[in-house]
Amino acid sequence: MSKVRIYSLAKDLGVDNNKMLEILDGLGVSYKSVSSTIEEDTVDLIREILAAEAAEAAPASAQAPAAPMAPAQAETQAAPTPVSTATATAEREPAAAPEVPHRAPVVTIMGHVDHGKTSLLDYIRKTKVAAKEAGGITQHVGAFEAQTSKGRIVFIDTPGHEAFTTIRARGANVADIAIIVIAADDSLMPQTREAIAHAQAAKVPMIVAINKVDLPQADADRVKTDLTQLNLVPEEYGGDLVVVPVSAKTGEGVEDLLEYISLTAELEDLRADPKGPFSGVIIESRVDRQAGVLATVMVQEGTLHVGDFLVVGENYGKIKAMTDSGGGRIKEAGPSTPVQILGFSEAPSSGEQVASAKNEHAAREVIAQRASNRRDVENARIQRKKTLEEMMGPLGETRTVNLILRADTQGSLEAIQGILARKETDEVKINVLLAGIGSPTEGDVLLASTAEATILCFSVTAAGGVKKMAETKGIDLKSFRIIYEMIDEVDRLLRGTIEPVFEERFLGRAEVRMVIRHPKSGNIAGSYVTNGMFKRNAKAKVTRGKEVVYQGTIVGLKRFKDDVREVQTGFECGINLDWNDVLEGDIIEASEMVEVEQA
Template identity: 55%
Template sequence: MAKVRIYQLARELGMESAELMELLDTMGVEYKSHASTLDAETAEAVKEIVREQRGLEEQRKAEEARKALPHRAPVVAVMGHVDHGKTTLLDYLRKTRVAEREAGGITQHIGAFDVHVGDKRIVFIDTPGHEAFTTIRERGARAADIAIIMVAADDGVMPQTREAIAHAKAAGIPMIFAINKIDLPQANVDRVMQDLMREGFVPEAYGGDAIVVPISAKTGQGVDELLEMLLLVAELEDLRADPEAEPKGVIIESKLDKRAGVLATILVQEGTLRIGDHVVAGEVWGRIRAMMNADGVRLEEAGPSTAVQVLGFSELPTAGDVLEWVPDEAAAKEISEERKEERKRREEEEAERRRVRSMADLLRQMQEGQQKEINLILRADTQGSLEAIKGILAKEETDEVKINVMLAAVGAPTEGDILLASTANAAILSFGVNPAGSVKKAAEKKGVLLKSFRVIYDLIDEVRVMVKGQVEPTYREEVIGHAEVRAIFKLPKGGNVAGCMVTDGKIVRNAEIRVLRGGEEVWRGRIESLKRFKDDVREVAAGYECGLKLAGFDAFEEGDVLEAIQVVEVTEV
């Protein structure tokens, strides 16, 4: 780049000359006037600074615009081990008797409802287990802002508690731990605190930063404090949304009602959804004909962080599908058809691409995703085995590659593990336990690497392969042989072939060649053909003659030395 005058550079950057000269002053660049010239290096440095300043300015404006938006209510998911009181808490909050009506106290459907704390509002999503929560995230949506992890005071941290923690971690949302059933005589809050510390969560009461609230979902003791903590975390998260934006949300649940037809529960996340709006969710379109909230009140519109049940979809939308506003029915139908066709085209390719047949396939997927973290789900026959495996794995981490154990639990791998692994690109490794046939089929279908081991160190070796596959390899050049040009033969169709004698090592067909003349390199490239007499060969050893044709060079001279080089990976010891 040639020299450029200050006023010319200012015009190119869309600035006033005076503004640019102020910048030059701060850089310590000397000049006489706006007609002074800048060298290419200085001009490029100025452009870089201006680009950086404008980028920061755009970020600042974007943040200012976000700060100008109104706050929205936090959306909370309640998760935990079966019978640890999830449904009882939700029942207490919405003042209904759902828990008594449901078989065994286990939630069997998804619901969403509001809880008012003073002038604040909290939206609770009731997901049956972690599968629905993960399915929503698997489809690219994020429904919840905060997770409440329920832990029974008389039971402690259990396998499904760990699963709930793993799912919340994978979703990247903050967690609040609710120690439930403190009204029971056998309740032991301190033991649960110890359990949580073993999982890596140090409660605030013990000097850590994990928010832990003891409650009784049955009597309501501590529930007000839990709600206050939710609002505090929501304030720190600074949740905002634009009610004037195009409506957008996520499908929480859908069902076919005998009288009403297709009903879908929608969590509105952006904009305001109104009666008469046309929407698309996945491959399904609809026109909103009616909306009602959890209390059965009909609504004309629903803003951000509002859960509503709507009537108007042509078919059942899938839980987890993102809902988008479209201008009219024609656009809705067109988008729906396009997505159906795209799915059909993609299904066969996707099934083949995602099927992980080996460790090499998983490593390829990780490298394609630029992943420098190995996500693992560990299953073992005993807690002792798990601790031993985790202890050894901790030593296998490198500065470049982190081993992230998302879930470590006793027992055989489950279909819930497969779902988690598929969303987090994780491998499931089990020791001393075998997965059921249905789990193996689910792993194959989802493209999840699922392997079982009987020897701990076989499992560790498998992880070492994964770690090695994530480290950027180091290469070095290795000279493998030399050949001297003894004669030059012209080809009938043009070009020359070098008649050579291999003086040491060997010349290999796929090697790189350096042409040396008087000790100086005159060309470097690949071999086009390597022959002995008239036969193509893969390599020629020392003491034998050969004919060499190079790709892109034929100006040989007698006495030239051809040096064969191979690039080899340096193995770290």
């Protein structure tokens, strides 16, 4: 029995993909995504359902022929009515709020060096850009727009996953979809794994493009199998990862890739209000010798106009000119539009948020306030670590420890991962964002900062610049030479995510032999330790006969005139309980609260 892809059926029947998925849910049909296939008998049921819905929606006059009318009746029917049905309906029902329109998806392409990222972008650029660009791109603006049968798609042309994460590290989510390019003759490589980890940390949908399938040595099945080792299961293997074989050289599969991008965007339901307040993000900037500072901005909300004042960080500028991805001058730009702007006096950094201001005075006020806030933070030197609840979520929920692992050999890495897999519990999960061979990089620190991860290294050490960057960003970066020391550190991290359990542990017992009156410290119990030991700041319980007369804390311990931390069995000492009613003959018991190690 032949099968049909869900999105193809939706297209043939003239309904959107979400509607098709609703029908399948109602029928109890299981699927992974709109690219999944369904049986022909299911297709027949869907056609019947849609036909029935169309029949119910048709007006009664269209369903049955009207009876012939008498002349007088016809005249009455033909007479104009003072209020139309549409007007009456409008009076009865309030007008619905206008729906926020959809916007084009913004896509970034990542992967290992030489796997064909640039070639794939070049092929799409040459075949899918607007007609006015037929003569070639006249001015590169860090992004371009592709016109497809499903609408407009915007590609960010930034170098590698580190730039992608640098933007995210500043709090800006620019890309809606990440395309991971993997060469069919090379499969997964270190930068491939890093790119996947960065996309997962960003929580953006991923599509894998297996490139170079035109080569004789291409092995797409090997790539798909290797992906399963990272818990990424292709759809044809029963998972939900979209994998598309392509050739940037011949163009094979590129149309399918663009189709999948559009389908993913439709499911994500990407919307933005072109009439709302403006917001955007800096993709890149450079200084041109003739023009001055040129900044590429991705418009996320609202609309930009020539003459607008923009604020970025502690700088502002007035838009003197805007250029689209084709090099043409434009006067305005709406959501999901990359534009190159002339007007800043200083080059802003990638990932910085862009806001608009009514005029120059308002822009100056905004940057003055930002500068003041920055100085307050610097003066106070506030460097606060997030609490466990902020990092892991409310207690009682399953929480996750994010790790980045670096080791000297693949064997060491596999051994560590094997041990970690046995450490997981129902309460705490271990998520290894990235596991690689060699010293940690600045990219690892960026990934750790965006995913709130700890970097653990075995038999490798970080360079000075990487260590300094980790300290600046407040990232824990630790190196170990003994594998069990690393595992102990993981145990500590796991315990830190679980609400600790404490028990009271007995320390010692002492007999009060005299009470010493002290003008500053109050009454001090001159005691003899008969059992165990006493510690300063331990818990104390005073028993008089069979009655407990005091429970509190040992605030001080003395041996003769010296303050001491602890006193052992067989020694005399002065015990200050910050309680003045102690009497000779009382028994003082010391204890401490100890965290119980949980299995």
